[in-house]
Structure formats: C-alpha cells, structure tokens
Amino acid sequence: MDLQCSAQVVIRCDLCETAGVQMLCDFCHVNLCIACIGKHVSDGYEKHKVVPFKVQKSTLIYPRCTMHPTKSCDLQCKECNISVCSFCSESKQHEEHDLVHLSEIFAAKKVFIENDETELEKYISSTYRTIVIEIEAQMARLHGDYEKLTEFVTERGKQWHRAIERVTKEMVVEINEMKGRHQSILKQQLDEIGMIQSLIDETLLTMKKIKESNDVSMALEYTSRVKEFKKSPKVQISLPTFSPQYIDSEQVHKLFGSLSPLLAKREADSYRLLNPEATVKALLEEPKLISSINTGCKNLCSVTCLSEEEIWTSSGVSGLMQCFNTQSSLETSVKAKSREFPSDITLTSDGDLLYSDWKTKTVNILKNKKIKEVIRLHGWIPNNMCVTSSGDLLVTMYSDDKTQSKVVRYSGSTEKETIQFDDEGKPLYSGNKFTKYISENRNLDICVSDYGAGAVVVVNQAGKLMFRYTGHISTIKIDPFKPRGITTNSHYQILASDYENHCIHILDQDGHFLRYVDNVTTPYGLCVNKSDYLFVAENYTGNVKKIKYIKY
Structure with missing residues (x-):
C-alpha cells in the first residue's frame, strides 16, 4: 500500500510533526504545512521549490557543493571526476576542463539502470x-x-x-x-x-x-x-x-578399479544463453553448408554425434547402423540382431551405441563389438530415444494396438518415470506409431517431435506441459508442419526438422520461432556436436549435411 495515497493515513508535516501536510519542497522532498513553509526556506538556499503536495518529485535534487554550501552542484568535471557548482566551474581549478551537466549524466544513468533492471x-x-x-x-x-x-x-x-x-x-x-x-x-x-x-x-x-x-x-x-x-x-x-x-x-x-574424482566446474556468464535477443543475434542470417557425408543408404532416418568429426547413422531400408567420419569414410557397420531396421539410435555417455528394435520390442547396446539386450518391453513397442545429461535413457513408445504413446525414463534397465498425460488427464502425445523423436534441453525440458500431431511437445522434467509448437505462419512454407527429428543446442534452442517443407525450424526454449535453416532436402534425424554444428540426415538422398548456423 502507498501510504501517501491512502485515505487511511494522515501524512504529518516533517517540521512541526503535528499539522497535516499540504505542501512539499520538491527539491528537498520535505513535507510541509502552510505554517512551516517560511521556516524551511529561511536558510537562504536558492534551490528550494515549494509545490502542492500532490505535485511532487518533479525536480532533480542536486548535491550540495562542499566548497560553497549555499550552492548546488549541477555540473560534473570530467577531468577531476567530481561534481561542481557554478562558482567552482568558473575557478582556475576547472579552467578549460570539460564540464557536463548532471542532468545529462542522470538521464544516461537512469537508462543504464533501466537496462540493468x-x-x-x-x-x-x-x-x-x-x-x-x-x-x-x-x-x-x-x-x-x-x-x-x-x-x-x-x-x-x-x-x-x-x-x-x-x-x-x-x-x-x-x-x-x-x-x-x-x-x-x-x-x-x-x-x-x-x-x-x-x-x-x-x-x-x-x-x-x-x-x-x-x-x-x-x-x-x-x-x-x-x-x-x-x-x-x-x-x-x-x-x-x-x-x-x-x-x-x-x-x-x-x-x-578406480573412481573418477568429483569435479565441480563453475560456469561463467551462463545468463546470456537465456537472453533471446543474444541468441537470435548469435544465429547466422544465412546458414552455411560445411560438408556433406554420403552414406550410400536410402531412407536415412537417424544421426547422432560420436565426436566432433564422427557420426552414427541408421537406415530404414538397409537396416544398417554405420559410423562415418566427416570425410565420408565408413569406420564401422553393424546390423540389428533381428535383421530388421532399428527404430532409432543414440549414444551413451561412454560412446556406446544404443538402438531400439521394434521387431523384438527391445533396446540394445553395442559394446565391445557385441550386442546385448538392455530393456525388453511387454505390450509396448520402443520408438525413438535420447540419453539425458544425468545418464538416464528417455524412450518414446507406442502400445501394441497403436492407440497410446508415452515417454518412459530408464536408469539402466529400471523404469523411473512415465510421461503420458497432462494435468487434465489428456494424452500429451498422439496415439500412433509415427516417429516421436526426443531430446533433452539444457534446462532439462523434454522435447518431443510428434509427427502424428504435427507439433513439437515440450514438458519440464516433472512431465508438466510447457508448450506445443505447431509451426510458423509463412507464405514460403506451404505444407502442414510435420516434424521428424529434433535436437537442442548450448543456447537452449530447439531444432526440429520439417520433412514436407525441406527446412529446419529453430525455436527458443519457450517455443518462439527464431529462424529457418533452408538448404536441406527431406530432413529427418538431427543432432548437434559440442561446437553446435548441425548434422541433418536427409531421408531421400542418403546424405548427412554438416551445417554451421551459429556465428561463433
């Protein structure tokens, strides 16, 4: 409550402390009754400005001059970095010095403070x-x-x-x-x-x-x-x-065996990553194609980064999971145990390949050139996956009758969390077998590209719906938004592939559209490496494009 505007409180004169306030010295900010006005201005100070109480705080209060107590300092000497009055400014001490009016400094400081605020x-x-x-x-x-x-x-x-x-x-x-x-x-x-x-x-x-x-x-x-x-x-x-x-x-x-040391590394200036203006400015106006990796596989579905220069891919025709370097050289090739194509691939924090097998309803790991079963589902079929910052595994899956979909968090082979409904008990995701690629953002939000619903669905780590993104109004992009692959970067941005419109949508962490990446054809799976380079698996051409879309 503002006491000065309240009818419940009587404001008293600051001098006599008994009569009600009627006037105000707008320079000194002293509350006055009519009887005390003369007493207040009797000190001879020339800057007193008595106004009705309702008209207040419109005049700047300048500091008193230490050399001339009856004068106020309305200037700043740049060379001496001190406030001076008109008498001081005419003295030899400040002769030929650059003087600036304090009102200008005050106005600039106000803007600076507002920006800081x-x-x-x-x-x-x-x-x-x-x-x-x-x-x-x-x-x-x-x-x-x-x-x-x-x-x-x-x-x-x-x-x-x-x-x-x-x-x-x-x-x-x-x-x-x-x-x-x-x-x-x-x-x-x-x-x-x-x-x-x-x-x-x-x-x-x-x-x-x-x-x-x-x-x-x-x-x-x-x-x-x-x-x-x-x-x-x-x-x-x-x-x-x-x-x-x-x-x-x-x-x-x-x-x-041995334990790695407990490391605590302080991250500096992380706040700039949440500044939408800074992240937009960080994006290139025209993304640049750095290289194109020819996998030789049609119906390319997924891509995940093993290192700065190595990627794993999977195909929906050959069923091969292949590791390439950025010079298009094949380093490793493996097929699923079921001999069917994997639903998706991802990598553990140790760099081991995980793949989901829709045929056997399993999630498997390739370790030391041997395939081992990690998770086996009953009544559900695994779809797409991602490994979180904590080492957990997030899996999108659909029911055997293809009427329900959900996200399940695993620690090893143990189920820890299920995300399926919103606060009103309504399904978060479309109930079909269409791809639902998944990625964890740096703020721990869980981002799912729901092809069947034509939306990017984002929930927080507790499973609460944050927003749905259903595309950006554009005269250039004419087909409905049907996202396939999804990934996130160090700027908390979300990147989703738009298969029908041959582009990538870049969103901020709150779901606001920022920009398109256009120089791609039938984009499917996505990933970014530690340097935020974007890798796009082109479904039809079988190429993986490495794209620079951020300035640094």
Missing part, C-alpha cells in the same frame, strides 16, 4: 531460477545416482568374491586329485612290499630246510637272494604345499 529481472533472475531447478533435480537424483555407483562397486566386489571362490574350488579339486594319486602310489608300494615279504618268507623256509637236511643236492641248488631283497621298493613322495602370493593393497585397488 531489465537484464536482472528478465534474463539473469530467470537463469538463476533455471539453475535452482537443475540443482534441485540433481539433488533429487543424488541418492539414486550414488546408489547406482555403490551397487556397481558392490557388484564388482561380488564378481571378485565369485572369482576367488571359483579359484578356491578349483584348487581344492586339484588337492583332492593329488591326494587320490598319493594314496594310489602308497597302496601300490604296500602291495609290492607284501609280495617281496612273501618271497622272503619262502626263502627263509627253504634255507631252514637245507640247514636241517643232509641232502647235498639241495645245498648245491641254493642261490642267495639277499642282494635282491636289499633293494628297497620305497618311493619318496613329497607332500604338495601352497605358496600364497603377497597381497599388495595398492595393486589390489588398481586391479579392482
């Missing part, structure tokens, strides 16, 4: 609100993210335990086998000694008979076997021993 309220404050949302989202995911890391390390420990148990069991089996062989050798020795002892007993009996007999022939036939029996059949067996290796804790830690 606009910048703070409209852009900087908005950025801080976005940062708060991002930080709160990170905090909300913090427990889960660290839980995943803990689970991974724990699983690594279990793997080691299993490996140690396996080695232990193998060694115990080996010991038991050695024990068996040892027993066999000892038994063999016992049997052999038993036979020798029987022979010795027989020999002793023969010797006794000869001694007791007078038969010369028996004595002549006797042959000594003592030398033979002196040869011991005993075999020396050494018991096996276990020689443990020295356990070096540092070596164990190195073999077990």
Whole structure:
C-alpha cells in the first residue's frame, strides 16, 4: 500500500510533526504545512521549490557543493571526476576542463539502470531460477545416482568374491586329485612290499630246510637272494604345499578399479544463453553448408554425434547402423540382431551405441563389438530415444494396438518415470506409431517431435506441459508442419526438422520461432556436436549435411 495515497493515513508535516501536510519542497522532498513553509526556506538556499503536495518529485535534487554550501552542484568535471557548482566551474581549478551537466549524466544513468533492471529481472533472475531447478533435480537424483555407483562397486566386489571362490574350488579339486594319486602310489608300494615279504618268507623256509637236511643236492641248488631283497621298493613322495602370493593393497585397488574424482566446474556468464535477443543475434542470417557425408543408404532416418568429426547413422531400408567420419569414410557397420531396421539410435555417455528394435520390442547396446539386450518391453513397442545429461535413457513408445504413446525414463534397465498425460488427464502425445523423436534441453525440458500431431511437445522434467509448437505462419512454407527429428543446442534452442517443407525450424526454449535453416532436402534425424554444428540426415538422398548456423 502507498501510504501517501491512502485515505487511511494522515501524512504529518516533517517540521512541526503535528499539522497535516499540504505542501512539499520538491527539491528537498520535505513535507510541509502552510505554517512551516517560511521556516524551511529561511536558510537562504536558492534551490528550494515549494509545490502542492500532490505535485511532487518533479525536480532533480542536486548535491550540495562542499566548497560553497549555499550552492548546488549541477555540473560534473570530467577531468577531476567530481561534481561542481557554478562558482567552482568558473575557478582556475576547472579552467578549460570539460564540464557536463548532471542532468545529462542522470538521464544516461537512469537508462543504464533501466537496462540493468531489465537484464536482472528478465534474463539473469530467470537463469538463476533455471539453475535452482537443475540443482534441485540433481539433488533429487543424488541418492539414486550414488546408489547406482555403490551397487556397481558392490557388484564388482561380488564378481571378485565369485572369482576367488571359483579359484578356491578349483584348487581344492586339484588337492583332492593329488591326494587320490598319493594314496594310489602308497597302496601300490604296500602291495609290492607284501609280495617281496612273501618271497622272503619262502626263502627263509627253504634255507631252514637245507640247514636241517643232509641232502647235498639241495645245498648245491641254493642261490642267495639277499642282494635282491636289499633293494628297497620305497618311493619318496613329497607332500604338495601352497605358496600364497603377497597381497599388495595398492595393486589390489588398481586391479579392482578406480573412481573418477568429483569435479565441480563453475560456469561463467551462463545468463546470456537465456537472453533471446543474444541468441537470435548469435544465429547466422544465412546458414552455411560445411560438408556433406554420403552414406550410400536410402531412407536415412537417424544421426547422432560420436565426436566432433564422427557420426552414427541408421537406415530404414538397409537396416544398417554405420559410423562415418566427416570425410565420408565408413569406420564401422553393424546390423540389428533381428535383421530388421532399428527404430532409432543414440549414444551413451561412454560412446556406446544404443538402438531400439521394434521387431523384438527391445533396446540394445553395442559394446565391445557385441550386442546385448538392455530393456525388453511387454505390450509396448520402443520408438525413438535420447540419453539425458544425468545418464538416464528417455524412450518414446507406442502400445501394441497403436492407440497410446508415452515417454518412459530408464536408469539402466529400471523404469523411473512415465510421461503420458497432462494435468487434465489428456494424452500429451498422439496415439500412433509415427516417429516421436526426443531430446533433452539444457534446462532439462523434454522435447518431443510428434509427427502424428504435427507439433513439437515440450514438458519440464516433472512431465508438466510447457508448450506445443505447431509451426510458423509463412507464405514460403506451404505444407502442414510435420516434424521428424529434433535436437537442442548450448543456447537452449530447439531444432526440429520439417520433412514436407525441406527446412529446419529453430525455436527458443519457450517455443518462439527464431529462424529457418533452408538448404536441406527431406530432413529427418538431427543432432548437434559440442561446437553446435548441425548434422541433418536427409531421408531421400542418403546424405548427412554438416551445417554451421551459429556465428561463433
């Protein structure tokens, strides 16, 4: 409530503090009653301007001169950078100095302050609100993210335990086998000694008979076997021993694995990215074609950036997923396990290829040249995908009967969130199998190009609808807006391919149209690299065009 305009409050004179205010010194901004006017202006100061209370704050209040207290400073000396009165300006101290009237400086300062106010309220404050949302989202995911890391390390420990148990069991089996062989050798020795002892007993009996007999022939036939029996059949067996290796804790830690350090990097001047005027100025009036990569595949559907100079593509005819460099050289080629064309491709933060397979209702990963199933759906068919800044996977999908569509967030193979309806319970996306490419913006908004609905549908990270973009009114673009591919850049801008009109729409984060990129034919899948170069998969030509559309 403005107290000066309220009928509920009586404004008192600043001098007597009893009578109601009737007048105002517009220079000093002092409230006065009629009786106190003379007292206020009696100091001889020439700038006093008493006006009715309703006519107020129309006169500038200049600072008092320190050298001439009865004078006000209405000039600024540029050389001395101080305020001066008319007496000071005529002195030798400021002779030939450049003097500027304070009203001009005041007016310029007001404009400067208004610009700062606009910048703070409209852009900087908005950025801080976005940062708060991002930080709160990170905090909300913090427990889960660290839980995943803990689970991974724990699983690594279990793997080691299993490996140690396996080695232990193998060694115990080996010991038991050695024990068996040892027993066999000892038994063999016992049997052999038993036979020798029987022979010795027989020999002793023969010797006794000869001694007791007078038969010369028996004595002549006797042959000594003592030398033979002196040869011991005993075999020396050494018991096996276990020689443990020295356990070096540092070596164990190195073999077990390591944690990357926790890095916190401050981003400076990020507020300029939310300034729509700055982002529009950053766009080139005429986008430039940098290069064209010939994939040799018709019906090219998707493209995703592996690095500054490498891309992955997928085709809807050959079913091939191929990696090219920007010189059009093929580096890797792979086919889906089902031998059908993939619905979409994307890359993990580690650079591993993910692809969705409509035939098997799965999402799969190509890792170390081997394809492994990550997600298997039931009752739903995976469509398009993107990996978020947090490492989650967003998948658009449609029901088996092709009547419903939704977006599902996964952490690994675990479903974390489903986005399907707005606040009124109405479907956010058209219920059909048409492509619904998806991308996460830098402000964590989830952007879907809904071909069936002819719209770009953007929700925030909580799944709340932010806006729908259904195209830009233009006499040049005559066919209905039917978006295919979608991507976002470092300026929070959204880029959507317009297949029918052979162009790309560039929007700001709030869904306002900024510009077209026109030098493309049948654009389908889109992606941008870290330098914000745009890669466009041309469906009909099979080419991927690299385009510069931002000035830097």
